[in-house]
Amino acid sequence: MTARLPYPPYDPTDKSGFSYETVLRRWPTIITSVIDELHQQCHNISVDIKNGAGPKDVLDAKIKEALAIVNEISKLKYEMARDRTLSPIPNDGEPASDIYNMELEALALEEKNTWFTAPWLFAE
Numbered sequence: 791m792t793a794r795l796p797y798p799p800y801d802p803t804d805k806s807g808f809s810y811e812t813v814l815r816r817w818p819t820i821i822t823s824v825i826d827e828l829h830q831q832c833h834n835i836s837v838d839i840k841n842g843a844g845p846k847d848v849l850d851a852k853i854k855e856a857l858a859i860v861n862e863i864s865k866l867k868y869e870m871a872r873d874r875t876l877s878p879i880p881n882d883g884e885p886a887s888d889i890y891n892m893e894l895e896a897l898a899l900e901e902k903n904t905w906f907t908a909p910w911l912f913a914e
């Protein structure tokens with residue numbers, strides 16, 4: 791059972807409010823800067839590998855992890871821009887993902903489970 795507040799949560803369906811601007815521009819900008827930073831770090835690690843500045847297997851693993859993160863957050867940005875539904879958080883054994891996923895299912899019933907309809911703070 792999810793908590794219900796006595797008044798509706800703020801969401802980007804109000805195009806004159808800050809949350810619309812946030813989903814439209816601010817989050818994509820933040821995600822893009824994360825992707826840029828990860829690419830820069832991959833470049834720096836590649837230089838370290840060339841210079842023999844650390845164990846190659848460890849540095850290779852860092853690049854692999856960074857590229858996996860880039861892949862996931864690029865997908866997130868794509869889905870956000872197209873007002874796709876928010877994805878459930880995979881069960882990692884932590885209780886918070888269950889609570890998040892339950893709330894997301896409740897939002898789906900209200901057709902408020904997409905990036906431009908979900909409550910701003912929930913999507914944040």
Ligand SMILES: O=P(O)(O)OC[C@H]1O[C@](O)(CO)[C@@H](O)[C@@H]1O
Pocket residue numbers: 812816820914
């Ligand atoms: O664009 P900025 O200044 O980095 O701030 C972005 C943050 O501000 C908000 O748009 C409003 O608090 C958040 O949703 C978002 O995470």
